[in-house]
Amino acid sequence: MIQRVCVVGAGVIGSLYAAHLATVAESLVLTRREEHARALNEHGLRVTGRHDFTARVVAAARVRELPEPDLVIVATKAGGLEPAASALAGCFRGATVMTVLNGLGAEGIVRRHGDWPLVSGVTFMSGTKHSDTHVEYILDTETWVGPYEDTPFERVEEIAALLVDAGLKAEALPDLRPAQWSKLIFNATVNGVAALTGLPHDSHFAAEDGIADLGHLVHDLVDEGKRIAAAAGVELHDDPWEMNVLATKRGSAHYPSMLEDVEAHRPTEVELIGGALVREAQKHGVDAPLHTALYRLVKAREASYS
Amino acid sequence: MIQRVCVVGAGVIGSLYAAHLATVAESLVLTRREEHARALNEHGLRVTGRHDFTARVVAAARVRELPEPDLVIVATKAGGLEPAASALAGCFRGATVMTVLNGLGAEGIVRRHGDWPLVSGVTFMSGTKHSDTHVEYILDTETWVGPYEDTPFERVEEIAALLVDAGLKAEALPDLRPAQWSKLIFNATVNGVAALTGLPHDSHFAAEDGIADLGHLVHDLVDEGKRIAAAAGVELHDDPWEMNVLATKRGSAHYPSMLEDVEAHRPTEVELIGGALVREAQKHGVDAPLHTALYRLVKAREASYS
Numbered sequence: 077m078i079q080r081v082c083v084v085g086a087g088v089i090g091s092l093y094a095a096h097l098a099t100v101a102e103s104l105v106l107t108r109r110e111e112h113a114r115a116l117n118e119h120g121l122r123v124t125g126r127h128d129f130t131a132r133v134v135a136a137a138r139v140r141e142l143p144e145p146d147l148v149i150v151a152t153k154a155g156g157l158e159p160a161a162s163a164l165a166g167c168f169r170g171a172t173v174m175t176v177l178n179g180l181g182a183e184g185i186v187r188r189h190g191d192w193p194l195v196s197g198v199t200f201m202s203g204t205k206h207s208d209t210h211v212e213y214i215l216d217t218e219t220w221v222g223p224y225e226d227t228p229f230e231r232v233e234e235i236a237a238l239l240v241d242a243g244l245k246a247e248a249l250p251d252l253r254p255a256q257w258s259k260l261i262f263n264a265t266v267n268g269v270a271a272l273t274g275l276p277h278d279s280h281f282a283a284e285d286g287i288a289d290l291g292h293l294v295h296d297l298v299d300e301g302k303r304i305a306a307a308a309g310v311e312l313h314d315d316p317w318e319m320n321v322l323a324t325k326r327g328s329a330h331y332p333s334m335l336e337d338v339e340a341h342r343p344t345e346v347e348l349i350g351g352a353l354v355r356e357a358q359k360h361g362v363d364a365p366l367h368t369a370l371y372r373l374v375k376a377r378e379a380s381y382s
Numbered sequence: 383m384i385q386r387v388c389v390v391g392a393g394v395i396g397s398l399y400a401a402h403l404a405t406v407a408e409s410l411v412l413t414r415r416e417e418h419a420r421a422l423n424e425h426g427l428r429v430t431g432r433h434d435f436t437a438r439v440v441a442a443a444r445v446r447e448l449p450e451p452d453l454v455i456v457a458t459k460a461g462g463l464e465p466a467a468s469a470l471a472g473c474f475r476g477a478t479v480m481t482v483l484n485g486l487g488a489e490g491i492v493r494r495h496g497d498w499p500l501v502s503g504v505t506f507m508s509g510t511k512h513s514d515t516h517v518e519y520i521l522d523t524e525t526w527v528g529p530y531e532d533t534p535f536e537r538v539e540e541i542a543a544l545l546v547d548a549g550l551k552a553e554a555l556p557d558l559r560p561a562q563w564s565k566l567i568f569n570a571t572v573n574g575v576a577a578l579t580g581l582p583h584d585s586h587f588a589a590e591d592g593i594a595d596l597g598h599l600v601h602d603l604v605d606e607g608k609r610i611a612a613a614a615g616v617e618l619h620d621d622p623w624e625m626n627v628l629a630t631k632r633g634s635a636h637y638p639s640m641l642e643d644v645e646a647h648r649p650t651e652v653e654l655i656g657g658a659l660v661r662e663a664q665k666h667g668v669d670a671p672l673h674t675a676l677y678r679l680v681k682a683r684e685a686s687y688s
Binding site for chain 1: 586
């Protein structure tokens, strides 16, 4: 039974997990910055938006200062994954470790640092972090979890049940890859195009009238992604083009994280998203000229910061 | 014999022509803004850099205020071409009109407004405009001119000779398309990539080591451009990839105009450059996935301004 959970990385997603899980378990938070941990210990973690409460959490910036949890949820950004996984090495030997990063390949990076049973997660929640101790819960969409390697499915179901008890939406899937790949193709396309054009995810992404219309490119990128998925033997859970059309029909346009990153001159998550897709294409011998172009352009955009 | 020249559009290139031609002919300048014309009439046009002199020019913002020239040189940016050509309609019936815009298709736009004999020009000069009456001449590279439709080659040779007399480098070519297309492919590639990545034309554009390296994309874009040229029956004057490698080896990285445009949130020249190349590909039945993607991304970047 899961009685104590440690969330690693307290951005939007990590904060939403930590606060909600505090209502049904002991909730620990491993932060990157000392002052972030201090603020959480002092003020708790406030949630507004879809839900409204303040949770009590135990936070630290060093792993050794935290008690042993039953479950670790790694919710860093791509750039924080390697340092986080290496900090966990040799610790929390009795825990199951679940990753909920964007893209593909996070589990493999964690695996290099320890032999915990691993669970793959993909989340569609969204929110806004207003301060170190206040997160707004905006989209209360699902978290899907599935086993990685030989982790028993019962463990995965237990985690999904815990998230649901905590007031979040979650589902356990025997094979997460169809969902993970749907989101991978969607994100590689939408995040890459947004980062390069400066457009939030708005109606331009679905426009397919004139030859210059962006929707044609988005559609071509999605189709190329589907060919890569097929070559990798993955049947998609959702059609990324339909996900795109649906999302652009919502009221306010979502501001993709990769666009926020390039505007703030921060490293993006392109390696785990577009880069991962391009490497899968290579591995399975599929041509991927458009995703490769997008990947190289985003990498070049990062190179322009200095 | 060419005794009076009217330059339309007094940006960097127009100013360089107007000032130099004033040393061998009467030099008129048609400006967009009244105050620009007033400043030129009052102070003349100063050239620094490769040459150093101040030229006397006669400027106006209205065509009817200028006397009839023998030669009109249209040197606006793409966005200024249609208004400039429509202002010339019905005027200067005895003149030859030469266009020196980037890209492809400027002659056709001018043709819709009058039946002047037309001359195609492409220039590799560069400079910096320090004020309405001061332009710095930086790269003293050539202007190439060629006949458009049935303009006699003798007229083209006369224009090239006049430019050389004026202290500029120029050459008359019986067929300008090989040079025009070399520059078109170069510009569609380098300007598009720079506008999207924020990189000036630096060594990243020639880097071809790792899979993520930008030079691979630049090379693929050039190769795609060459296939379009071949389908259009054009043998290139220069290899755009070699132009690219050579340019990135110069001391300081050139800041492509399309990058300046997107950073200032101005309309770019993409329709006459990338857009023209994509339309040529369509016309000749050649696939152009990468240039089409670049074109759509730059158009979307323009759409993000508002």
